[in-house]
Amino acid sequence: MNMPTYQIFGSENSLDADLVFFVEEMPQTIAEKLALSKEFSKSVASCFPEKEINPNLAVCQNGHLTAVYKGTTDELNNALFHTYNFHEQKQQNQITKLLVRDIDLKFLRSTRMILSFMSKTAYRVLVKKALKGVLDEKIQALETIKVSCITSFGKDKSSCDILKSVAFQLGQTIALCEGKELYTKNEIAACFPDLRKYLFREKDATVQDLQKWLLLFVELLKYRSLIMKNTSEYKYEDENDFNCAE
Structure with missing residues (x-):
């Protein structure tokens, strides 16, 4: 398979390699997401010989994330942006817009x-x-x-x-x-x-x-x-309009 587009994020001294692989469309089922994550991780394993890869999947459109496999869209989006320079990357920062945090x-x-x-x-x-x-x-x-x-x-x-x-x-x-x-x-x-x-x-x-x-x-x-509109966990994209932070 072709080398997937991915970005390293998180702490500069992390013991693991936290990677987000960018996909055009998020797989529908958890099994499909897990299988694709493992496939992508295997394809780049040689780049991280001494670290365990923690993979994630995300859809990026217009400079910000619109869907993620693990975590919340706003947090992962802003984490990718803020921690980009902490790692040796293979491509430009895919995130150009910050999202308002929920x-x-x-x-x-x-x-x-x-x-x-x-x-x-x-x-x-x-x-x-x-x-x-x-x-x-x-x-x-x-x-x-x-x-x-x-x-x-x-x-x-x-x-x-x-x-x-x-x-x-x-x-x-x-x-x-x-x-x-x-x-x-x-x-x-x-x-x-x-x-x-x-x-x-x-x-x-x-x-x-x-x-x-x-x-x-x-x-x-x-x-x-006491002031939450929704006290059950939800997807960021279901309750927010993707307002970009200044």
């Missing part, structure tokens, strides 16, 4: 992701019920979780990896609520020094600071939920 959607997605990270812990029954429930149930679950009481996050990933992912979502979302867009570990660590040890996977890091920021996240979410 803060409600970021809170909803981060809530689901953080709960999902806890789905193989001692809180699994609570978490799985919350993931199937309404937003209030998710909030109650997050309020109940005590990170210090978690001894294992399951066999698939280490505690350091999970804590890093949680810290990243907390930092990004809280910053966005304050009008700041952060897309790398370094940016989040500079804005929230308490989260640095988790973002950089420091061993034996105590979880008190992470718990503090999780509780703040919950308080912000509770307040925001």
Whole structure:
């Protein structure tokens, strides 16, 4: 197959290679999206011999994304733009227009992701019920979780990896609520020094600071939920008019 057009994005010191492959039309099913992602990843694997590729798919039109496989269209669009120069790229930045961020959607997605990270812990029954429930149930679950009481996050990933992912979502979302867009570990660590040890996977890091920021996240979410038009997760393109940020 011909070499697909792709762009590297994310933290400049990421342990993995985060790639977005551009397609003219998004495949219809998850199985088709997954298969195409794997096919594209295999075709460029020789370019990243020492890294695991984390692939994504996106449709780009008129200088901005209009559909994505994983994540939200606005966040991935702006991440591609802002982190372009952090990596050695093979083509010009495909993103020339920033999208207005949907803060409600970021809170909803981060809530689901953080709960999902806890789905193989001692809180699994609570978490799985919350993931199937309404937003209030998710909030109650997050309020109940005590990170210090978690001894294992399951066999698939280490505690350091999970804590890093949680810290990243907390930092990004809280910053966005304050009008700041952060897309790398370094940016989040500079804005929230308490989260640095988790973002950089420091061993034996105590979880008190992470718990503090999780509780703040919950308080912000509770307040925001009162004014949300939609408290169920949705696609950015279904609720927004692709207004470009200045």
